[in-house]
Amino acid sequence: xxxxxRLGRRRVPxxxxxxxxxxxxRAGIRTYTRSLKHHRRRGLVCGxxxxxxxxxxxxxxxxxxxxxxxxxxxxxxxxxxxxxxTDRDLLGIxxxxxxxxxxxxxxxxxxxxxxxxxxxDRLIRATVGVGRVDGAPGAPGAAARHLHRDVLVxxxxxxxxxxxxxxxxxxxxxxxxxxxxxxxxxxxxxxxxGHAAIGLYLxxxxxxxxxxxxxxxHPRRVVIATGGTESxxxxxxxxxxxxxxxxxxVGLLRRGVRPGKRAVVVAVQEEGIEHLRELDAGGVHIVAxxxxxxxxxxxxxxxxxxxxxxxxxxxxxxxxxFAVVRDADGTIRGLGCDVxxxxxxxxxxxxxxxxxxxxxxxxxxxxxxAAASPTTSTGAGYVxxxxxxxxxxxxxxWDEGFRSSELLKRYTTATMGPCQGAMCGRHLAAxxxxxxxxxxxxxRTTSRPLxxxxxxxxxxxxxxxxxxxxxxxHDVHVTAGARVSWxxxxxxxxxxxxxxxxxxxxxxxVSLMDxxxxxxxxxxxxxxxxxxxxxxxxxLDDLAPGRARYxxxxxxxxxxxxxxxxxxxGDEGWYLTSTxxxxxxxxxxxxxxxxxRGMRVHVIxxxxxxxxxxxxxxxxxxxxxGLVDQPIDAHxxxxxxxxxLTVAGVPCGTVRSGFVGEIAFELHHARSRGxxxxxALIEAGEPVGIAPHGLDALEVLRLExxxxxxxxxxxxxxxxxxxxxxWAVDATDDAFVxxxxxxxxxxxxxxxxxxxxxxxxxxAELRGIPLHDGTEIRGRVSSAARSPVLxxxxxxxxxxxxxxxxFPTELRAGKxxxxxxxxxxxxxxxxxxxx
Amino acid sequence: xxxxxxxxxxxxxxxxxxxxxxxxxxAGDEVFVRGAIPDDIRRAVLTVxxxxxxxxAVEGWSEVSLDGGxxxxxxSRLSSxxxxxxxxxxxGEVARVAGRVFVDGEGVHVLVPAYWESYLRRRVEEVxxxx
Numbered sequence: 001x002x003x004x005x006r007l008g009r010r011r012v013p014x015x016x017x018x019x020x021x022x023x024x025x026r027a028g029i030r031t032y033t034r035s036l037k038h039h040r041r042r043g044l045v046c047g048x049x050x051x052x053x054x055x056x057x058x059x060x061x062x063x064x065x066x067x068x069x070x071x072x073x074x075x076x077x078x079x080x081x082x083x084x085x086t087d088r089d090l091l092g093i094x095x096x097x098x099x100x101x102x103x104x105x106x107x108x109x110x111x112x113x114x115x116x117x118x119x120x121d122r123l124i125r126a127t128v129g130v131g132r133v134d135g136a137p138g139a140p141g142a143a144a145r146h147l148h149r150d151v152l153v154x155x156x157x158x159x160x161x162x163x164x165x166x167x168x169x170x171x172x173x174x175x176x177x178x179x180x181x182x183x184x185x186x187x188x189x190x191x192x193x194g195h196a197a198i199g200l201y202l203x204x205x206x207x208x209x210x211x212x213x214x215x216x217x218h219p220r221r222v223v224i225a226t227g228g229t230e231s232x233x234x235x236x237x238x239x240x241x242x243x244x245x246x247x248x249x250v251g252l253l254r255r256g257v258r259p260g261k262r263a264v265v266v267a268v269q270e271e272g273i274e275h276l277r278e279l280d281a282g283g284v285h286i287v288a289x290x291x292x293x294x295x296x297x298x299x300x301x302x303x304x305x306x307x308x309x310x311x312x313x314x315x316x317x318x319x320x321x322f323a324v325v326r327d328a329d330g331t332i333r334g335l336g337c338d339v340x341x342x343x344x345x346x347x348x349x350x351x352x353x354x355x356x357x358x359x360x361x362x363x364x365x366x367x368x369x370a371a372a373s374p375t376t377s378t379g380a381g382y383v384x385x386x387x388x389x390x391x392x393x394x395x396x397x398w399d400e401g402f403r404s405s406e407l408l409k410r411y412t413t414a415t416m417g418p419c420q421g422a423m424c425g426r427h428l429a430a431x432x433x434x435x436x437x438x439x440x441x442x443x444r445t446t447s448r449p450l451x452x453x454x455x456x457x458x459x460x461x462x463x464x465x466x467x468x469x470x471x472x473x474h475d476v477h478v479t480a481g482a483r484v485s486w487x488x489x490x491x492x493x494x495x496x497x498x499x500x501x502x503x504x505x506x507x508x509x510v511s512l513m514d515x516x517x518x519x520x521x522x523x524x525x526x527x528x529x530x531x532x533x534x535x536x537x538x539x540l541d542d543l544a545p546g547r548a549r550y551x552x553x554x555x556x557x558x559x560x561x562x563x564x565x566x567x568x569x570g571d572e573g574w575y576l577t578s579t580x581x582x583x584x585x586x587x588x589x590x591x592x593x594x595x596x597r598g599m600r601v602h603v604i605x606x607x608x609x610x611x612x613x614x615x616x617x618x619x620x621x622x623x624x625x626g627l628v629d630q631p632i633d634a635h636x637x638x639x640x641x642x643x644x645l646t647v648a649g650v651p652c653g654t655v656r657s658g659f660v661g662e663i664a665f666e667l668h669h670a671r672s673r674g675x676x677x678x679x680a681l682i683e684a685g686e687p688v689g690i691a692p693h694g695l696d697a698l699e700v701l702r703l704e705x706x707x708x709x710x711x712x713x714x715x716x717x718x719x720x721x722x723x724x725x726x727w728a729v730d731a732t733d734d735a736f737v738x739x740x741x742x743x744x745x746x747x748x749x750x751x752x753x754x755x756x757x758x759x760x761x762x763x764a765e766l767r768g769i770p771l772h773d774g775t776e777i778r779g780r781v782s783s784a785a786r787s788p789v790l791x792x793x794x795x796x797x798x799x800x801x802x803x804x805x806x807f808p809t810e811l812r813a814g815k816x817x818x819x820x821x822x823x824x825x826x827x828x829x830x831x832x833x834x835x
Numbered sequence: 836x837x838x839x840x841x842x843x844x845x846x847x848x849x850x851x852x853x854x855x856x857x858x859x860x861x862a863g864d865e866v867f868v869r870g871a872i873p874d875d876i877r878r879a880v881l882t883v884x885x886x887x888x889x890x891x892a893v894e895g896w897s898e899v900s901l902d903g904g905x906x907x908x909x910x911s912r913l914s915s916x917x918x919x920x921x922x923x924x925x926x927g928e929v930a931r932v933a934g935r936v937f938v939d940g941e942g943v944h945v946l947v948p949a950y951w952e953s954y955l956r957r958r959v960e961e962v963x964x965x966x
Contacts, residue, residue, distance in 0.1 A: 146915045469950040525886050602843040602888050608948035609895030671894045
C-alpha cells in the first residue's frame with residue numbers, strides 16, 4: 001500500500017499502478033455517479049475513458065475520468081450528482097417518474113406561466129450539473145502553440161506506433177500523440193503523451209489538448225490510429241452497476257482488482273475470449289460464457305458454455321444480480337452474478353476521420369480502420385449513457401416526427417454527451433435505419449470538434465488578449481493623464497481631465513487632437529485618377545493640385561460605407577484620409593477595383609507611417625503662424641486646401657480641414673516625429689490657453705456641426721440622400737461605383753432619413769432611444785449631447801416617413817420632446833471654419 | 836535593422852527588387868526589403884517601371900525579434916506560419932495581426948504595422964517567460 005485517497009470522509013487505500021477507479025472498486029465502491037436525468041446508479045462500464053459513468057471530481061476539478069486517471073495518495077475524490085449523496089440519492093425518485101419527464105419535455109413544458117421556465121431551468125441545472133465552478137480567478141491558463149510536421153500519428157497503440165516508426169524510417173518528421181501514456185515509443189519520433197486529438201480542421205490541422213496546452217499541429221499528412229471502442233449492447237438493465245465491457249473488467253484485473261466474484265461473460269469475438277480467459281485465470285468465477293457456437297471450443301475448460309445464447313436483460317437493484325439470457329433453444333435462463341462482462345466487438349473510433357474532407361491527406365490504420373461490429377439491441381434499454389436516452393425515448397421521438405438520426409440527436413440529445421457518440425452513435429443510426437429511414441437520414445451524425453471533453457481553461461489557451469492599436473502619441477497622452485480607452489480597435493484619449501474645458505478650448509481658444517487613427521492612403525501611378533474617379537462619386541476635374549474635397553465611399557448598391565477627405569497631389573497622385581476603423585476595408589476595396597480593371601495604380605496604406613494632429617480653434621492660425629515657414633492666412637491657405645508645411649521643424653502634409661467647425665489644420669507627419677511636434681505645439685500654445693481635447697469633447701463638437709459618424713449614426717443601407725449628403729455625389733458622373741444604384745434610387749421616394757434633432761432636455765443618454773409620434777415608433781436617436789454653446793440638447797436620429805410620404809417634425813424620445821431641426825446646429829454658414 | 840523599404844512596382848520590376856538581400860515578396864506588385872536596397876537594384880527597378888514607388892518603411896513597420904535557440908519554439912506560440920528553414924521570408928498572422936516574418940541566422944524577425952508594435956512586444960514577452 002502506498003497511501004490513501006479520500007472519498008468524502010472515507011479513506012480509500014491506493015496501491016501502485018492504481019487508477020482512481022481500480023482503487024474505488026477494490027474498496028467496494030460500485031456506484032460512481034448518478035445518471036443525468038433519471039438519477040439511476042451508474043458504475044464502471046468502458047474502462048477506457050469513453051463513457052460518462054466514472055466521471056468524478058478530483059481535488060475540485062470536475063469531470064475527471066476515474067478509469068484512466070492514476071490514483072495518488074492524498075487525492076480528494078468526490079462523486080458527482082445525487083442528493084444528499086450519490087449512494088443515497090433522493091432524486092432517484094425521478095427514475096420512477098420517467099413518464100413525467102419524457103424525452104424533449106423541456107421543449108414543450110414550463111411555457112405558461114412565463115416564470116415557470118426560469119424556475120424549472122434552475123431546478124434542472126441543479127439536478128443534472130456536474131461539479132462546481134468556484135468562480136475564483138484561476139492560475140495562469142494553458143499555453144497554445146503550433147507544430148509543423150510531415151506526419152502526425154494520432155493514437156499510440158500497436159498500429160500507431162508501427163505507422164510512426166515506418167514514417168520516421170522513411171525520413172519524415174513524425175509526431176506521435178496519445179491521450180494517455182505512450183509505451184515503447186518508436187525511435188526518432190516526437191512523442192506527445194497525454195495529448196488528445198480534439199479536432200481535425202482544414203489544412204489539415206489537428207488540435208491536440210493536454211492538461212497544460214493546446215497544440216495545433218499542421219502536418220502534411222495525418223495517420224489516425226485511434227483504435228476501436230468496445231460495443232455497448234442495448235438491453236434492459238444494461239446500465240446497472242456491474243454491467244461492464246470486457247476491457248474494463250480485465251483492466252481492473254491487471255491492476256490487481258477482481259471486477260467481481262461471479263461473472264457472466266458474453267464474448268463474440270477473439271478479444272472477448274481473451275478477456276474470458278484472463279478473468280478465469282485471475283480468480284473470477286465464471287458462471288457462464290455466452291458465445292457464438294463457432295467460439296464454443298475456445299472457452300476455457302471448466303467454464304459453462306451457453307453457445308448461441310442471447311442476452312435478454314440484466315436484473316438487480318443497486319447492481320447486477322442476474323444476467324438473463326435466452327438459450328439457443330429459446331429457454332430463458334437467469335444467471336446469478338455480480339459482474340456481467342460484455343465483449344461484443346468493436347466500433348472504430350473514427351470521429352476524427354469523419355471530420356476530414358475527401359481530399360484531406362488522412363489515413364486510417366489498425367482498429368480505427370476496421371469494420372464496425374454489428375450493433376445489438378433487444379428493443380429496450382439505454383442507448384446513450386451520457387444523456388440518459390433509452391430506446392423508448394428514441395421511439396417516442398420518432399413517433400413525434402423526428403425521423404432521421406440528425407433530428408433524433410437534436411431532439412433527444414443522444415450522442416451529445418461526454419462520449420460524443422463513441423458509445424451510442426452507431427445505435428442511433430441503426431435505430432433510424434430499423435425504423436425505415438433512408439440511408440442518408442440513417443447515417444452517423446456529423447462529427448464535429450471537440451472529439452474529447454476538454455476543460456474550458458485549456459480551450460482558452462487559444463484565445464489571446466484584445467489587440468490594441470496605438471498611435472505614436474499614446475505615451476504622450478498617458479503621461480498627460482488622459483483617460484485612454486477603446487475606440488474600435490484603437491486606444492484613444494477620451495479626455496484629459498476636463499472635457500468641458502477641452503470643448504471650450506476648441507470653440508474659444510485653440511486645441512489639439514490626436515487624429516493619427518485616421519486611415520491614410522497614397523494613391524499613385526499612371527491611372528490613379530481613373531481609379532479614384534471610378535471608385536468615388538467625387539468630382540475631380542475641378543480639384544486642382546493642392547485642393548481637398550470631402551467624399552463618400554459607396555458600395556455597388558449605392559450604400560454609404562465610409563467617408564473621408566481627398567487631396568490632390570498633382571503628379572504624385574492622391575492622398576486620401578478616411579474613417580479610423582475602416583482602413584483595411586478601404587484598402588481592400590480600392591485594390592480590388594484596381595485589380596478588376598487592370599489599372600496601373602499603387603494603393604499605399606500610410607496609416608501606420610503617418611501620425612496626424614488636428615490644430616483647431618479660433619486661435620489655431622495664431623498658434624501655427626509662429627511655428628511655420630510659410631504664410632497660412634485665410635487667403636494664402638484657405639479651407640479645404642492641402643500643402644506641405646514645416647511646423648516646428650517637422651515636415652507636415654497639412655490639410656485645412658476639420659470635423660469641429662473651427663479653423664483647423666490637420667498636420668500629417670512621420671509617426672516618429674509626433675511627440676516632438678505635439679510638445680512644440682503645446683508649448684507654443686500656452687500663451688493662448690491651448691488644451692488638447694479627447695473624444696468626449698469631440699462628440700459634442702461634431703454634433704454641433706451635424707456631422708454623422710459613419711457606422712454609428714448610419715445604417716448599412718443608407719444612401720447619400722438619406723443622410724442628407726446628396727451634395728457630395730457628383731451629379732455629372734455616372735461611372736463611379738454605385739452610380740447606377742444611386743440613379744435608380746433617386747427616382748424613388750425616400751422612406752427614411754437622418755435628421756438633426758433638438759430635445760427639450762437630456763443628454764447623451766438619449767442615444768438609442770426610439771422616436772415616436774404618439775402613436776407609432778418613427779425612428780431612433782443615434783447620437784445626442786448637451787451643447788454648451790447652444791445651451792440645449794441636440795442630436796442626430798433617423799426617422800421614417802409616414803404613409804403619405806411626409807416626415808414627422810414633432811416627436812418624443814421616451815418622454816423627452818424632440819423637434820426635427822436643420823443641420824448644422826452651429827455656424828450653419830461655415831464662417832468660422834473658413835475664417 | 837536600420838533600414839526597411841517598400842517597393843511598389845509592376846511584377847517584372849518587383850522580380851528585380853527581390854534580388855536585394857532581405858527581400859520578401861508581399862504581393863505581385865509589392866516587395867518589402869529588410870535592409871538597404873543597393874543602388875544598382877534601385878536603378879534597375881525604376882528603369883523597368885518608371886512609375887515604381889520605393890519608399891522607406893521605417894516609420895510604418897516595427898520590428899520585434901526573437902533570438903536564441905528557442906526562437907522558433909517561441910514563435911510557434913504566436914503563429915501558425917511555417918517558418919522557412921534555414922532562412923527566408925513568410926507573411927501572415929502573427930499573434931492575430933498581419934505580420935511579415937524574416938528568418939536568418941540571428942533569429943526570427945517579425946515586422947508589423949507600427950500601431951501594433953506595443954501589442955506584439957507584449958505578446959512576445961509573454962511567450963518568452965519561463966514556463
